[in-house]
Amino acid sequence: MKVSIIGQGYVGLTISAFAARHYEVVGFDLNSTIVSQLNMGISHIEGVASEDIKRAILEGKYRATIDGSEIAGSEIVVIAVPTPLDEKRKPDLFFIDSACKVIAENLTGPALIINESTSFPGTIRNYIKPVIEKYSKQNIEHEYAISPERVDPGREDFNQENTPRLYAGLTPEATARTREFYSSFCDNLVEVSSPEVAEAAKLFENTFRQVNIALVNELAQISHALGIDVRETLDAAGTKPYGFMKFAPSAGVGGHCIPVDPSYLADVAEKAGVEATFIKRANEVNLGMPKYIAGRIENDNGGSLKGKKVLVVGVAYKPNVADVRETAAELVIQHLRNQGAVVSWHDEIVGSWKGESSTPLQGADITVVVTKHDSVDEKKILASAPYVFDTTGKVQGATGL
Numbered sequence: 311m312k313v314s315i316i317g318q319g320y321v322g323l324t325i326s327a328f329a330a331r332h333y334e335v336v337g338f339d340l341n342s343t344i345v346s347q348l349n350m351g352i353s354h355i356e357g358v359a360s361e362d363i364k365r366a367i368l369e370g371k372y373r374a375t376i377d378g379s380e381i382a383g384s385e386i387v388v389i390a391v392p393t394p395l396d397e398k399r400k401p402d403l404f405f406i407d408s409a410c411k412v413i414a415e416n417l418t419g420p421a422l423i424i425n426e427s428t429s430f431p432g433t434i435r436n437y438i439k440p441v442i443e444k445y446s447k448q449n450i451e452h453e454y455a456i457s458p459e460r461v462d463p464g465r466e467d468f469n470q471e472n473t474p475r476l477y478a479g480l481t482p483e484a485t486a487r488t489r490e491f492y493s494s495f496c497d498n499l500v501e502v503s504s505p506e507v508a509e510a511a512k513l514f515e516n517t518f519r520q521v522n523i524a525l526v527n528e529l530a531q532i533s534h535a536l537g538i539d540v541r542e543t544l545d546a547a548g549t550k551p552y553g554f555m556k557f558a559p560s561a562g563v564g565g566h567c568i569p570v571d572p573s574y575l576a577d578v579a580e581k582a583g584v585e586a587t588f589i590k591r592a593n594e595v596n597l598g599m600p601k602y603i604a605g606r607i608e609n610d611n612g613g614s615l616k617g618k619k620v621l622v623v624g625v626a627y628k629p630n631v632a633d634v635r636e637t638a639a640e641l642v643i644q645h646l647r648n649q650g651a652v653v654s655w656h657d658e659i660v661g662s663w664k665g666e667s668s669t670p671l672q673g674a675d676i677t678v679v680v681t682k683h684d685s686v687d688e689k690k691i692l693a694s695a696p697y698v699f700d701t702t703g704k705v706q707g708a709t710g711l
């Protein structure tokens with residue numbers, strides 16, 4: 311069976327690697343650099359081994375392409391493209407739209423089209439299906455389904471095989487074919503009654519995290535004002551064996567999911583006449599953390615950061631990955647610079663970012679830890695400046711959240 315995966319990023323390449331164990335996979339992406347690297351057997355995604363890509367290429371099971379016509383003849387097409395927010399923090403389906411165009415213009419026969427990109431309830435029924443039909447020159451009846459991706463890049467205990475996967479089709483036929491497709495490489499499939507339930511569940515999973523992270527970030531501010539240690543408080547609450555789930559304070563939320571997905575739910579809620587108050591407040595609290603942190607650092611350093619050499623440690627949005635999408639480090643750096651600090655950053659996993667490069671972990675007046683990779687030595691962090699503010703709770707002896 312020929313399967314085409316539209317988008318060869320975190321989600322698309324991960325799914326391609328697993329699907330290529332069973333099917334002939336065409337990985338379509340608009341980015342020619344990524345495509346040529348993939349065709350040389352080089353993976354750009356943590357968690358997808360280059361060896362797996364090389365093996366699949368040698369076995370004739372995988373090839374990457376920027377040529378849309380290569381998806382012709384696919385029985386299954388999986389959409390795994392970005393679903394960001396626009397400048398007003400509203401859903402931006404530009405990439406979904408362009409993926410639909412490629413599919414509509416190049417499929418030569420009926421296929422099952424599965425969306426793995428995260429989007430609001432109704433996307434597959436009211437957006438993807440009509441858009442593909444609009445762009446199609448031929449009158450081909452495709453099947454449609456949703457199976458939202460839950461991959462957590464960098465995580466080793468949960469992968470495509472053992473992470474429960476939600477799915478639902480627009481028709482019983484689409485549902486059955488979706489089950490058959492994923493059952494070849496996923497052991498835990500969970501069928502739900504409609505695509506909208508699967509789409510809403512995915513958004514709610516990340517909204518749950520976003521709101522709870524905001525809640526502990528607010529608690530961090532309350533605790534500091536009251537002179538109570540927030541992490542000890544959370545550890546204490548965490549001893550309750552039921553009804554409590556521990557989240558940790560941080561500089562904010564990052565990545566492609568937690569800061570973005572809840573706003574997809576808020577938008578669709580608003581259109582249905584319901585105000586998503588928790589999501590709005592959680593966004594405000596999380597986006598406010600960098601300013602709060604910069605304020606704390608300023609207060610602790612004589613009320614001014616003018617001319618101070620500040621080193622931000624860790625600009626990836628989470629430990630042990632190079633992903634800087636929506637990283638809280640960006641706002642932290644912005645606020646520190648606005649306050650007159652001379653800011654550089656250290657993150658050897660990221661290496662270079664926004665035209666700047668990682669600098670050595672030494673010689674600062676102030677060090678601010680935003681993300682702590684396992685490879686970064688705690689003692690070196692403490693030795694890098696006379697004042698260290700740690701937002702992660704991983705640097706013993708530092709000031710922080």
Ligand SMILES: NC(=O)c1ccc[n+]([C@@H]2O[C@H](COP(=O)([O-])OP(=O)(O)OC[C@H]3O[C@@H](n4cnc5c(N)ncnc54)[C@H](O)[C@@H]3O)[C@@H](O)[C@H]2O)c1
Nearest residue numbers: 317319320321339340341390391393405408409427428459
């Ligand atoms: N990264 C995660 O951890 C994660 C987890 C679960 C769900 N998701 C969701 O999965 C979707 C994809 O996210 P990602 O992290 O893989 O994004 P990504 O940015 O890593 O990769 C997306 C790829 O799609 C390509 N692309 C964009 N438009 C295209 C088009 N029209 N045709 C072909 N390729 C196109 C881009 O060049 C890019 O390589 C998003 O909706 C995201 O919310 C991501």
